[in-house]
Amino acid sequence: xxxxxxxxxxxxxxxxxxxxxxxxxxxxxxxxxxxxxxxxxxxxxxxxxxxxxxxxxxxxxxxxxxxxxxxxxxxxxxxxxxxxxxxxxxxxxxxxxxxxxxxxxxxxxxxxxxxxx
Amino acid sequence: xxxxxxxxxxxxxxxxxxxxxxxxxxxxxxxxxxxxxxxxxxxxxxxxxxxxxxxxxxxxxxxxxxxxxxxxxxxxxxxxxxxxxxxxxxxxxxxxxxxxxxxxxxxxxxxxx
Numbered sequence: 280x281x282x283x284x285x286x287x288x289x290x291x292x293x294x295x296x297x298x299x300x301x302x303x304x305x306x307x308x309x310x311x312x313x314x315x316x317x318x319x320x321x322x323x324x325x326x327x328x329x330x331x332x333x334x335x336x337x338x339x340x341x342x343x344x345x346x347x348x349x350x351x352x353x354x355x356x357x358x359x360x361x362x363x364x365x366x367x368x369x370x371x372x373x374x375x376x377x378x379x380x381x382x383x384x385x386x387x388x389x390x391x392x393x394x395x396x
Numbered sequence: 397x398x399x400x401x402x403x404x405x406x407x408x409x410x411x412x413x414x415x416x417x418x419x420x421x422x423x424x425x426x427x428x429x430x431x432x433x434x435x436x437x438x439x440x441x442x443x444x445x446x447x448x449x450x451x452x453x454x455x456x457x458x459x460x461x462x463x464x465x466x467x468x469x470x471x472x473x474x475x476x477x478x479x480x481x482x483x484x485x486x487x488x489x490x491x492x493x494x495x496x497x498x499x500x501x502x503x504x505x506x507x508x509x
Contacts, residue, residue, distance in 0.1 A: 381450035382492035
């Protein structure tokens with residue numbers, strides 16, 4: 280069974296940084312896009328960033344461009360999201376998701392990020 | 397940028413009755429490769445999202461056949477033929493044709509009357 284397990288979330292002050300990780304099991308990144316999606320408390324799903332498995336292509340939502348960096352380690356089958364210059368509006372549960380047959384076939388359980396002083 | 401608009405945003409339904417959710421995009425979702433990348437997701441309370449339908453009308457493995465997707469171009473619909481208690485949650489459409497702007501609709505909360 281495919282599993283995506285996020286970690287690295289927590290409480291951080293405005294302006295601070297966090298690095299989220301997403302470890303995949305029974306699923307190989309090779310040839311697939313991987314994504315980060317977030318959900319603010321009581322709100323809907325918002326796409327954050329995506330990366331192709333070989334790292335050749337990455338895209339970002341305008342709201343995080345220049346502050347967040349997506350990356351992956353194919354040897355470790357792990358996806359990352361480096362988040363810098365965090366703002367209160369970045370507070371959300373962050374999900375990683377992976378493609379297989381189509382977009383967003385698999386989802387992790389999410390890791391919460393709270394940006395507050 | 398593409399804007400995805402769902403309606404209604406709240407959908408009270410009686411058990412055993414049908415339900416229908418509309419999703420409209422501000423641009424055609426027909427990709428240059430000929431596919432239409434429109435998916436539907438279900439998020440039950442306290443759970444991660446789960447995909448139900450991909451490329452407009454293809455049901456994912458394990459999804460009950462009471463769920464169906466249809467549409468083309470800019471107008472799409474998710475239908476539940478007979479709502480069951482386990483169907484409560486929020487439903488999102490998502491476009492994967494234009495990776496700019498909104499990918500997800502605002503969500504439609506399905507509740508039991």
